[in-house]
Amino acid sequence: MTQIKDVAKQAGVSVASVSRVMAGHAGVSEVTRQRVLEAVQALDYRPDLAARRLRSRRTDTIGLIVSDIRNPFFTEISRAVEDVAYQHRMRVMLCNADEDPEKEVLYLDLMRDENVSGVILSPTLPTLARFHSSDYPFPVVLVDRCDRDTAADAVVLDNVDSAYRLTSHLIERGYRGIAFIYGTASATGRQRHEGYVTAMATRGLEIQAKGVPATVEAARVAAGELVRARPLPDALVGSNGLILLGLTEALRETKLRFPEQIALAGFDDLPWTRLVEPGITVIAQPTYDLGQAAIELLLQRIAHPTQSVRRVVMRGELIERGSSAKRSP
């Protein structure tokens, strides 16, 4: 393998000059610069990253710990993070914590070992509860999930407001007995639950909320029980894409048609929500933008470690489709 000293010899300069040229530092004459670049070309020199990282104590790598890479929401987030990171010549280490707090701890440790420049994290509830940015030797930006009182940079949806608007939309369309199925294991589920409760309570309507693990299966089972109970709810609302999928499957099984017999709505504008007739009303999240904002916030934080903590809140967009059409009297 060709090393920096080979390049120096070939160019007839010192290793320091080569290093300076490679790093784009000032203090090198144009003529030296050219000779070095030629030598680099000629020898196809590539600096050894391990050596560079050891000496410079920087890795130019950021860690991205997502809750579940299979969830299209996080897939899109990771795409955004990668895109922006690579534009800034930073590398990304993607880790899938699988909604498992232990794995999360494991990966955060791993990030420490890797000496990353920073981390983007969508924490589970236990990790979020114990989260203090000062516990980590690198800056952390939370994405998607964040408590009201977490003192950390974060990029999130306006979960409470979005759920409030979605619920209000159903109420305005004439629905009253609205059941809310939400994931209890994540901060988003709880916040969306809060928005639902507020919307119902301010109108004096009865709360009918059911917390479940955020999986298709759990949601399907829960919905199955709800729709076999009497009186039948007027509408079902799911707190995220996976749960909404479970609800939809449950309605399919029981042959209930929506919106005639029961309305349906939820979070996440996934491709299939448009396909299932007559389309499902959802809150669309600006997913790519969320990821982009997170990595940009992190890069800022890395550049200015002492800047004040900031939180970016993005608005969910209500997309009305047939599943919440005005209720026939």
Add this chain to the structure above:
Amino acid sequence: MTQIKDVAKQAGVSVASVSRVMAGHAGVSEVTRQRVLEAVQALDYRPDLAARRLRSRRTDTIGLIVSDIRNPFFTEISRAVEDVAYQHRMRVMLCNADEDPEKEVLYLDLMRDENVSGVILSPTLPTLARFHSSDYPFPVVLVDRCDRDTAADAVVLDNVDSAYRLTSHLIERGYRGIAFIYGTASATGRQRHEGYVTAMATRGLEIQAKGVPATVEAARVAAGELVRARPLPDALVGSNGLILLGLTEALRETKLRFPEQIALAGFDDLPWTRLVEPGITVIAQPTYDLGQAAIELLLQRIAHPTQSVRRVVMRGELIERGSSAKRSP
């Protein structure tokens, strides 16, 4: 930060002994081992990876370059790879090449810079055509995409056979005018096309194949044209999940009901294929298994660099649903 020499001092031994204990090497007495482990505990010592990598010339990292992380197929692959890799205390660098040959080259270069132990790659057609494992200083395992004559370790579906079986299934169900919409930009699309052609040709049926870029949009447009032509095809088949989604959307738009007016089938058992009434017949890929086999093959290859090149072919499973029900006479 605590270093190996601090641990050595604390334990009253040399740095070499500490290093040996950390690496689990033999030639350390039990009493020394215990003292070192205690000191490691007491000081919460974590070896510096950059230093270790520089000296040992190993990174214990594998690169995973997927074509499009948004595609659920690759999402699942990456999950499998991560799971197995972490079990073997290896790290994974995930890169999203976005079906762009240039990005692919870029990432392969990056892998070289990172000095990874090996790479798992799902190549685009141009990269596959030029692929020689000897061009890279690390072992490469191809996944999902591979030519008949590529001399490299690979894990793939039996694409030709699966397409043949899927097409035959439709023919047996009474369909004759079967149109095949496939992605031309990938090896899988072409191989599945080949299976379709064989199935049709051996029965003397007319080939009606249309190549498109593998996107939902392109497939929808292509299908739109097909179903507005006369005579109307008896059936549409899509060569992967994205294309199948496009076909389904096109049928929705034109209000054609399946299977009464036109049958539908394709590849990839995505959640929505079960939901869209009356369910879409698909070839299900053992996605997680494909990824798992790929990383296991790579680990083997890393351990035994000279073992003979091997190819793992997995069988796709035909899942019959309503969209290909027996044709009414």
Add this chain to the structure above:
DNA sequence: ATAATTGTTGTAATCGGTTACTTCGCTGGA
């Protein structure tokens, strides 16, 4: 003319581990 300043370049220490090689103490056979 001399000193101070500026701009380039080179030398060598350094980052924190791994590992080849040396040393030491002990046991067993000649």
Add this chain to the structure above:
DNA sequence: TCCAGCGAAGTAACCGATTACAACAATTAT
């Protein structure tokens, strides 16, 4: 008793960059 052989532990070279500091030449100020 002496030496070969072996296991355990230590010393120091080494991995390949970055960068502090020194050295020097060319220019400008005094």
